[in-house]
Amino acid sequence: MKRISLYILFIVFTFSCGKKENTDEKQEKTIENSVKLSDEQIKTIGLTTTLLQQKAIDKTIRLNGKVTVSPSHLVSVSSIIGGRVKSISVLPGNHFKKGQLLAVLEDEQFVQLQQDYLIAKAKLESARLDYERQKGLNSNKASSDKTFQLAEAEYKTIAVTKKALEEKLKLIYINPETLTAENISSSVAIKAPFNGVVSKIIVNTGQYVNASEILMELINTDGLLLSLKAFESNITGLYVGQKILAYTNQNPDKKLKAKIISVVPNIENDGSADIVARFSASYPEVISGLYINANVTLKNFNTGSLPEKSIVSFENNNYVFEKTNDNVFVLTPVKIGNSSNGFTEIIDSEKLIDKKIVEKGAYDLLMALKNQVQE
Known part of the structure; x- marks a missing residue:
């Protein structure tokens, strides 16, 4: 280390002398960002060069x-039955939780649908009892087959009607299982089907919307x-x-x-x-x-790389020394990526293809160049 440090000082000294005395070509000189060395100086430093290599490196x-x-996650909210917008509980950009109230619609059609469902539900129970009675009578030959078949058809028809009305209630956010004559309402609450954010609100309070007309858009x-x-x-x-x-x-x-x-x-x-x-x-x-x-x-990932020792840093930038003719070494900026197994990725490696790059001695050249600038 002492010999190298003394030699770097020698290089700096000869740079200064070269400026003052204009000595012969064996003395080093700098041309902007370059350094020229003699064969003897290269040998003393132990300077070696390498070429850009393709190496398997974890590249970021x-x-x-x-x-x-x-x-599939951009959802339009609407109602299968038209109605007047009674209230809107969210704004565009609002985040919401599943089950949170978004808006309320009201219309007499909602009342009618609930009424039809409850009537069908009551009729179905009566039809079921009649069907069971006629089935028993028919098995004992106490009633005709026709009477039994009519009771069976009535029961199945009402069952279909009830099921259809039940599904319609679900589409307007009414739970048929909890619906009774006491809680029939002229309004329905539209609630969030998932966690998300309001993308767009298309209607306003008091506006009448037709069936299937979009009220708002939600993002899951x-x-x-x-x-x-x-x-x-x-x-x-x-x-x-x-x-x-x-x-x-x-x-x-x-x-x-x-x-x-x-x-x-x-x-x-x-x-x-x-x-x-x-x-x-x-x-x-x-x-x-x-x-x-x-x-x-x-x-x-196979990428253009150089040995880690070829790369030097100065003022938060990375460089390599490119060897040109007549032992001139040019400081060249590079962009580096990840390092692995002693090699570092050179992101802008295209400019270094087939160039002789200093491997051992790059740091010595940088110190000489820095000291020369300070002189």
Whole structure:
């Protein structure tokens, strides 16, 4: 170490002398961000060079895109029977829980439907008793087959009517099991069918809506998806089930867990492919249309790499020294990725293809260059 340090001082000294005395070509000189060494100095430092290599490294890539909603999780709320909007209990953007009141509709048709159901329910019990009685009489030949068949048909017809009315009540959010003559109401409460967020409200209080007319749109947050873009060169490293960490531009430090559910097998004209991911948990800050980024680690991904010792850092930037003709070493900025087994990924590796890059001695060159700048 002492010999190297003394030699670095020697290099710096010769740089200074070169400026003052204009000595011969064996003395080093700097040309902007480059250093020139003699063969003897290269030998003393033990400087070696290497070439860009393809290595299997755990490479982290960044994808970007936006939050979308699965079509199956974007729900339009309506009523099978028209009515007047009595009240609305939510606003666009509001989060809600399953079973929470969203709106109330009122109309005399609701009363009629409940009445028809309760009458059918009462008739069914009477028809059932008559059917059972006629069945017993017929088995003993105390009544004709025709009388028994009429009782059976009446019972089954009313059963169908009751069942149909029961299903209609469910569609307007009325529980037939708890409905009695005492709690018939002219209004119905529309409640949330799941946990989610209000996307859009289309009607207003006092407005009359027709049957099946949409009142509002809801988003089931379980259906929020990440629609991301990946470049063709990275597609082979992406797969269904792969975990990713997403983040917003507003809060990049908070990572949102997600998992890839689809890699669309189609390359667009711009060389990208669509990647679809689903969030692993519910995040209140995530809304449809939000622009988002995601980091994905590609395991054992072949990528342009250099030995770790080739890379030097200065003022929060990373560099390598490229050897050109006449023993000139040029400080070249690079963007680095992950490191593995002594090698570091060079993200912008294209510019270093077939270039001689300093491996051993890169740090010595950087110290010489820094000291020269200080001079």
